[in-house]
Structure formats: structure tokens, C-alpha cells
Amino acid sequence: MPDATAVPDETAVPDETAVPDAGPELVDARLLVGEPDGLQRLWTPHRMVYIEGENKPSDDAAGPGCPFCRIPSLPDEEGLVVARGGVAFVALNLYPYNSGHLLVCPYRHVADYTDLTDEEVAEVATLTRTAMRVLREVSHPHGFNLGMNQGDVAGAGIAAHLHQHVVPRWNGDANFLPVIARTRALPELLADTRARLAAGWPTGPDDGGMIAP
Numbered sequence: 001m002p003d004a005t006a007v008p009d010e011t012a013v014p015d016e017t018a019v020p021d022a023g024p025e026l027v028d029a030r031l032l033v034g035e036p037d038g039l040q041r042l043w044t045p046h047r048m049v050y051i052e053g054e055n056k057p058s059d060d061a062a063g064p065g066c067p068f069c070r071i072p073s074l075p076d077e078e079g080l081v082v083a084r085g086g087v088a089f090v091a092l093n094l095y096p097y098n099s100g101h102l103l104v105c106p107y108r109h110v111a112d113y114t115d116l117t118d119e120e121v122a123e124v125a126t127l128t129r130t131a132m133r134v135l136r137e138v139s140h141p142h143g144f145n146l147g148m149n150q151g152d153v154a155g156a157g158i159a160a161h162l163h164q165h166v167v168p169r170w171n172g173d174a175n176f177l178p179v180i181a182r183t184r185a186l187p188e189l190l191a192d193t194r195a196r197l198a199a200g201w202p203t204g205p206d207d208g209g210m211i212a213p
């Protein structure tokens with residue numbers, strides 16, 4: 001069995017059939033099965049849970065079957081919770097369009113914007129505003145998409161529990177990948193994004209009545 005950790009021998013006679021040497025990784029990779037084709041690979045194992053429908057509720061009921069009901073009961077790190085308010089909370093989207101894609105949700109399991117109380121409307125708005133400020137501070141996006149998809153027909157993934165999307169945008173982030181391959185390239189792991197945004201979230205009196213996580 002070849003030693004995969006061996007350093008290539010610089011003094012060896014070049015092998016005419018060898019793949020051009022692009023460093024130790026490629027030398028090691030040649031010991032494995034496959035033909036180099038010059039294409040880069042994006043490994044996106046998180047997509048598999050999406051494809052398999054994990055976290056997708058089987059019905060419209062409130063409770064543990066609904067991810068937005070379940071998330072607030074989890075520790076912040078586990079639920080990817082960035083901030084908790086009195087009647088609404090902010091969490092990272094497990095299936096982000098971009099790094100830092102946040103969801104602002106009422107704790108109450110309600111589907112329609114017109115079902116929200118005045119207090120919930122106000123806090124969802126305040127948390128959305130703070131989310132934009134924190135993302136600007138932490139990630140320097142060039143713009144945002146804000147919005148709610150109301151109903152399955154409008155593209156709501158989980159229509160039964162209202163959620164406001166806060167999607168930071170950067171120039172050039174909509175490249176061929178999402179358009180052609182329905183794939184997003186995310187340069188940062190969710191846990192790291194959550195930690196950075198939670199650390200940047202204000203806890204003072206001017207933050208819309210937020211309770212520090």
C-alpha cells in the first residue's frame with residue numbers, strides 16, 4: 001500500500017505519463033481512483049438533507065414538527081439562533097442563499113402576515129432592521145433582499161410558520177452556479193457565521209427591546 005503521506009521525491013526521474021504536479025494534494029490524489037479533468041468540485045453535503053426533505057414538516061401543525069417552532073427551544077448554537085426578542089427571534093437559514101441569510105420569525109405558529117399582532121409586526125420589523133445593521137457591520141454586503149413568501153404558491157418552503165428572509169447580497173454573488181446548476185457556494189460554515197453575527201448583535205437599550213441571548 002503506497003504511503004499517502006510521503007513527500008514527493010524531487011530527485012526522481014520525471015514520469016512522462018504523470019499528471020502535471022500541482023502540489024502534494026494532487027500527488028496523493030493520483031493514488032485514488034478517478035481521472036483528473038481540470039474541474040473544481042464544490043462539496044455540499046448539507047444539500048443532501050435538503051434533497052431528502054429533512055426538516056420539511058409533514059403537515060401545517062404547530063409544535064416539534066415545525067422547524068420554526070422547534071428552533072427557539074434549542075440552544076443557540078444548535079438552533080443557529082442569532083438573537084431572541086420578546087415575541088420573535090432571528091436564526092440563520094439552514095439552507096442559505098448567501099452567507100448570513102437570516103430568518104426573522106414570530107415564536108407563534110402563524111402563517112399569514114395579517115395574523116400577526118401589532119407587537120409581533122413591530123418586533124419582526126425591528127429585528128429585521130437590526131439584522132441588516134449587524135450584517136453590514138460584520139459582513140459588509142452591498143445590498144439586501146428582504147421579504148416573506150406567503151403561501152406555497154409564492155415559494156414559501158414552510159408556509160405554515162411565517163418567516164421574514166434577510167438575505168445579504170454582494171456584487172457578483174449571482175453567478176452561473178445558482179442559475180445553471182441550482183447550487184450555492186457558501187464560503188463560511190453556518191456555526192461560524194452564527195457566532196460572528198451573535199457576537200455583533202447589540203444588547204443595549206436602543207436595540208428594540210432585545211433580550212441578550
Ligand SMILES: [Zn+2]
Pocket residue numbers: 061062063066067068069070108109110160161
Ligand atoms: Zn411553527
